[in-house]
Amino acid sequence: MSIEVNNESGVSVDEAEFAALARHVLDAMRVHPQAELSIMLVGSDVMSDLHMRWMDEPGPTDVLSFPMDELRPALEGEVPTPGLLGDVVLCPEVAARQAREAGHSTTEELLLLTTHGILHLLGYDHAEPDEEKEMFALQRRLLLTFLAGR
Known part of the structure; x- marks a missing residue:
């Protein structure tokens, strides 16, 4: 599995931890081991530009996902398809503000947002109440199992 983590934010993070989380999520979701992901x-300022360009919304946001080959999790008995999963873009400044409001660390918020972004790449959404319930429960389970194994 090829997971590339690029930190252009100026905020110090443990890039290996983000790669490990991504590997955990992709393995749990039965994504092909040769899939490629960029975080x-x-x-x-960069996030504001991306948010306006792709979502037509002003200001920075916490996470954006840019799917490439529209890979989906393999069902039991299916062979996963290799390909480019896509890009997850995070904004630590927005994550830090959200972390303070939620009462946890910026790193925990960024790990949550990474999981959230990967699920979007895999076709999950939260526009409808039932979709939100499914996605957020899965997101929580994936993150908790990762954190428990740290």
Whole structure:
């Protein structure tokens, strides 16, 4: 599995931990072991530009996902398809603010957002209440099992 973590944010993070989380999520979701994923951490100015360009919304956001080959988790008995999963872009400045409001660390918030972004790449969404319930429960389970194994 090829997982590339690029930190252009100026905020110090443990890049290996983000790669380990991504590997955990992709393995748990039965994604092909040769799938490729990119995780980028950027400053709020870059995130603002991306948010406006791709979502037509002003200001920085916490996470954006850019799927490439529209890979989906393999069902039991299916052979997963290799390919480019896509890019997850994180903004540590926004994550730090959200972490303070939620009462946990910025790193925990960034790990949550990474999991969230990967699930979006795999086709999960939270536009409808039932979709939100499914996605957020899965996100929670994946993150908790990762953190328990640290």
